Amino acid sequence: MISKIARRGIPLLSLASLAGCNTVVFNAGGDIAAQQGQLIIVSVLLMLLIVVPVIVATLYFAWRYRQGNTTAPYSPDWDHSTRLELLIWGAPLLIIIALGLITWISTHLLEPSRPLTRLSEGRPIPASTKPIIVQVVALDWKWLFIYPEQGIATVNELVTPIDVPVRFKITASTVMNSFYIPTLAGQIYAMPGMETTMNAVMNKTGTFRGFSANYSGAGFSHMRFDYKATSAADFDAWVAKTKAGGGALNRTNYVELAKPSEKHPVEFYGAIDPELYSKILNMCVVEGTPCMNKTMAADAQRAKGDMAMKELPKEEIARRVAAQAAAEVCTTPTKTEKK
Template sequence: MPPLKKLRALLLLPVVALLSGCNAVLLRPSGDIAVQQRDLIYISTFLMLLIIVPVIFLTLFFAWRYRRSNTKATYSPDWDHSTQLELVIWAAPLLIIIALGALTWISTHTLDPYRPLSRLDAQREIPAGTKPLVVEVVALDWKWLFFYPAEGIATVNELAAPVDRPITFKITASSVMNSFFIPALAGQIYAMPGMETKLHAVINKPGEFEGFSANYSGAGFSGMRFKFHGLSNGNFDQWVQKIKAGGGELSRDAYLQLERPSEREPVRHYGSVAGGLYDAILNRCVENNRMCMKDMMAIDANGGLGLPGTYNLASLDLATRIRLGFGDTPTRSYVAAMCTASDPSGATASPSADRPL
């Protein structure tokens, strides 16, 4: 081998070594929703290449064919129009745009993250009577909090689900907007304070997968990652029982301390959770004397409080702030809790109904 070729081969070795460690998880997903999204990438890329490849080829061909030194090439200075050529030039892109439009329309509805799943994968339907696993997700600064309402547990920076069981994610945030993303499972969806987004997905293969925030949210963003475990039904039940046996309690006070910004938080488990905590986080009323957003909206829908409402402010008392470790932080004021609005059925509309005012 000539010395120059040997040098080129040696220079390529580091590049090959780096590429060997890449894991193209988007192109090798383990969940059916992610598989369908990957197929969209393939199909869209193929349709676009139908135009891109011929255009690149013809550009190079014409540059070579009609080069100055090629005296045999046809020279037609008076040529200015060809109906057949115009039809090809405009019809091909138009057909591809129509195909991409139809594909987008169908996939937008089929892969709507709010739409419950209709299958486990391309070969299997969801068995009758299967109940989805409900996981309530809260994006904190800078960590992830997961509630399992049916199981009565919560975790920080660790998520698990049984293989081949539909999962319903309910997603919100404590302060700034984040993006919940497990590439092997499904596409990303935003987490926003005071709002709830949803995602339906299923994991089809056991294993450990990476989850993270795909939306920049401040200093600790780079460490806002968690592990997602795809487990068999038996192993998932054991995981839940282990957390129940060894985890502490996530009370409202404990949540207020957890909510404070921290970076690269270790995995935590909670074997029990205060009732209505996720709903209180969503409605921004974890503090006992704070009015929930849904109560504010119910009052506003009935005409509001008028002038007295402008003075209805409260904050945590100093003793409570010191007990929670907030004694050296600025006092935050908010709308104070009052009487609780009720829904038409007469059921209490807020977890603040039984709180001391």
């Protein structure tokens, strides 16, 4: 009797435990995450159109043609049915086409760098609305958020107003990470020396969890931060409070901040070096380090000059090479001059 109760109770306990799960993606507060959740549901339902009938048919055939059922028809010479072949191959093909079409459309509509066209369903973005810029830097093992327009920065705390588009510009200091706030939008990679862009909007206030979804070393498990969605008035008050708190983030203390640390506390900076993010992105925060963008521009200019040289007549190329060699001889000191 006890064993029967236990067997019946296990499924109920499983359902009860699932009821406590926080399905953030299916109950998202941001419009992009909400659309992604709907996409998952639609995809699962389309696939169930095949999965459920196959399971039902498997159980039916196992029962119908069991050994003890002598009334079931027996056709040992049967080998083909055009109608059955069309059903077996046609139905999955139609579902694959539908899934492919939905995926193609949603991939373009929800592409992270694409500017937003609405705040939520049925609410287009007013023409005068300007998105908030947040520069995100994945450090070891913490998150740095720079607000260039507000002139402030935070560590392990992100605050944005609701119903206002936010444009995230994302990079990393050393290794690749993945920036992810499940209730806001999908995850996007943060890579050193590169910048990825994500546009998103939050529609309800609250405090939510953000984290790195890509393993990046020993402190990865604690690479989390609080995301606070507030009203516009509360956001302005928070910015003013942060500015009044003092402290400046510049190239010198950024180098100290970028050193690996675990469970890093929340920090606020009331002022920032306006060129800091550009230096981080181009990996030249340390004084004397050449910036990647300048190095690449010089390389491009050099390559352009080489291509132009190749298009010149052979006689002109020979003349320029000889002139350059003569110039080098004239400017190179002799052994007597060196002495």
